[in-house]
Amino acid sequence: MAIDLNVEWQQVWRTAPDTLSGRFLRRFWHPVYRSQDLAAGRAVPLQILGERFTLYRGEGGAAHIVAFRCAHRGTQLSTGWVEGDCLRCLYHGWKYDHTGQCVEQPGEDEGFAGKVRIRSYPAEEYLGLVFAYFGEGAPPPLTHHPDFEGPGILDLETPELWPCNFFNRVDNACDIGHVAFTHAVALQRGRTSTGEDPRFARVRQFSSCETDYGIETTITFPDREPEYFHYHMPIANQNSEGASLHRGGVDTSGARNKRISWRVPVDDDNTVSFSVNLFQLTEEEYEAYRERRRVTDAIDLPAIGEDILAGRIREAELDEGVPRPALFSVEDYVTQIGQGPVAPRENDRLGKIDQGVIMLRKIWERELKALAEGRPLKEWTAKI
Numbered sequence: 001m002a003i004d005l006n007v008e009w010q011q012v013w014r015t016a017p018d019t020l021s022g023r024f025l026r027r028f029w030h031p032v033y034r035s036q037d038l039a040a041g042r043a044v045p046l047q048i049l050g051e052r053f054t055l056y057r058g059e060g061g062a063a064h065i066v067a068f069r070c071a072h073r074g075t076q077l078s079t080g081w082v083e084g085d086c087l088r089c090l091y092h093g094w095k096y097d098h099t100g101q102c103v104e105q106p107g108e109d110e111g112f113a114g115k116v117r118i119r120s121y122p123a124e125e126y127l128g129l130v131f132a133y134f135g136e137g138a139p140p141p142l143t144h145h146p147d148f149e150g151p152g153i154l155d156l157e158t159p160e161l162w163p164c165n166f167f168n169r170v171d172n173a174c175d176i177g178h179v180a181f182t183h184a185v186a187l188q189r190g191r192t193s194t195g196e197d198p199r200f201a202r203v204r205q206f207s208s209c210e211t212d213y214g215i216e217t218t219i220t221f222p223d224r225e226p227e228y229f230h231y232h233m234p235i236a237n238q239n240s241e242g243a244s245l246h247r248g249g250v251d252t253s254g255a256r257n258k259r260i261s262w263r264v265p266v267d268d269d270n271t272v273s274f275s276v277n278l279f280q281l282t283e284e285e286y287e288a289y290r291e292r293r294r295v296t297d298a299i300d301l302p303a304i305g306e307d308i309l310a311g312r313i314r315e316a317e318l319d320e321g322v323p324r325p326a327l328f329s330v331e332d333y334v335t336q337i338g339q340g341p342v343a344p345r346e347n348d349r350l351g352k353i354d355q356g357v358i359m360l361r362k363i364w365e366r367e368l369k370a371l372a373e374g375r376p377l378k379e380w381t382a383k384i
C-alpha cells in the first residue's frame, strides 16, 4: 500500500486498531494514567487509541489493565470490586484475575469459568505514570528516559485533555518556527519594552536531525547557549536543560528543569497529555512552585482558549490573573485547536521554517509505508 501523506493523510491520524497508524502506535508503550491518581483497590475506565479498557490497582499495589466489558452480559467492569489482584463484576459477580481469566461465577457449574477469558494488557509503572502496551504478542521493553532518572524532584503535572487529534500536538513538537509568534504575549509579559516588536526582534537559527530516538532540534542564539528539543517517537517531546520555554509553570531558569510530555490519543478527536518534570529546586522553591501551579490548575485554560478562538476576547486583554507560564498553554491551545480537530494537512504549504515538521512527516511516512509493506521498521532506542 503506497503511502503519500499528501493524499492519504488519514492513514496518519486514524488510530483505531485496524488502521495503519493504529497498528504502528500499538507497537509502543504509552502512558495512560498518573500512578498517584490510582489508589490500591480502585478500578477506573480508560479510553486510549479509540478503545476502552479497565485499569485497576490490585490490593497488593500492582496496576492491571483488562477489557472494558464483562464477558457475561457486557457491563462496564470498572464499576465492580477489586478483590486482591482480581476484579469482580458489579452485575452478577463474575470474577477475573489480572490475566483476564474468569476464576469465579456465582451460581454456575464448575468448569464454565475456565472457558471464559477477557483480554488483558501489559502494564508497568515508570516515572510516576502507568504505561500500557496494547499491541499483539509480547511487548518490547518499556523505553526508559535516563534524563529523568537522575537526582532532583520528579513532578507530575495534571493530565491535560485537548479536543484535537494527537498529530496536532506531535507536529507542534518539531515546529520551532511558531514560538516567537504563538508565544509573543507570554514571552513579552513582564519584560520592559525595548520599542522593538519582539516577534521579529529575535534571531533564531535552528536545525533538526533524525536521531536513534526521534528528532533533535537545536536552536542557536547570537548571545547565549543553544537550546535543544527532543522528539521521541512516536508521541513524546522533551525540552532539555537550557531550554527556557514550556516550563510547566515553573518560574525558574529553564536550566533547572527538564520536561517531557506524551501526547496520547484518546480517540481521533481528543488527546491527553502527560507531562513529567525533573526539577533541581530546594524544597521551599518546589513548594512555591506547587502553590503557583495550584493557581494555574484552578483556571480553565482550554475555556480561555475557546473564548479566544470564538473572538470573545484577545489574549493580550487577559489580566495578570492568568499567570505568565499558563499563557504558554493557552497560546498553544489556540493555535493547535485552531487548526481544527483533525487538521487537513494535505493542504499545508510548508516552507523553510517547517524543516522539523517536514522531517517528522517524512519519518512517519517512511515507517508507515514499511509497516504497510511488511518491511522492518526502525528500532527506536532511548535517548541517553
Ligand code: FES
Pocket (backbone or CB within 6 Å): 070, 071, 072, 073, 074, 075, 089, 090, 091, 092, 093, 094
Ligand atoms: S455482566 Fe458481569 S457478571 Fe453478568
Ligand SMILES: [Fe+2]
Pocket (backbone or CB within 6 Å): 178, 179, 182, 183, 332
Ligand atoms: Fe508552543
